[in-house]
Amino acid sequence: MRARPVLLTGVVVAASAISALAAHAGPLCVKERTPFALSDDTVRWTMQIAPGADCIQGLRWSYMQIFNVSVVNGPSRGQLAVVGSGFRYSAENQTPGTDKFTLLISGKNRHDPGTSTLEVEVNPQ
Template structure:
């Protein structure tokens, strides 16, 4: 019985921690322009408070992504690739930033690639 109570307490604690973490890492782009994996380039705009981070998924409903890579790193914050998404950590001071991501894969059974240019305003 004590083991079950301890496991329940641990799950409650872990769930609270995950919810708190998820609340601090919101989506970066509210309505991102969709890329088509057709040698296209899309431009996304992010506005984020200084010292915070956001997480943005990349894959569309009809897409399978094979590769996601950071082509040009941001100069003020930190961008990392996490599977078919990216995480951006803003610097502690206001300003602007920019980075580029290359994605490749399939969209509706057609292979291709796209570039995502992300312009960031740190407030």
């Protein structure tokens, strides 16, 4: 009979530990996201990010499906990773400066398949 309270306490402690490790949402780093249309178009976004900070940005709009996101040109100063239908950019800590990268997005806009090129300019905050 005493095993249940101990087990419940263990579950609560484990849940607290996991929530402490969870990612915290940072401030919005891409202020104005011009929609892309997956119609062989090119869209430019500007991002502002503090040195040493991360930006996690989704790419999917409610009316489209994203099949693939690939890096065409990677950043020269920070780190970039494709995460599902989005990306994570990590700014370098030392000597902040401007950066840029380009992504190719393929998917379906409503019923029409296509691709878009996204050029992102990164500016220090």
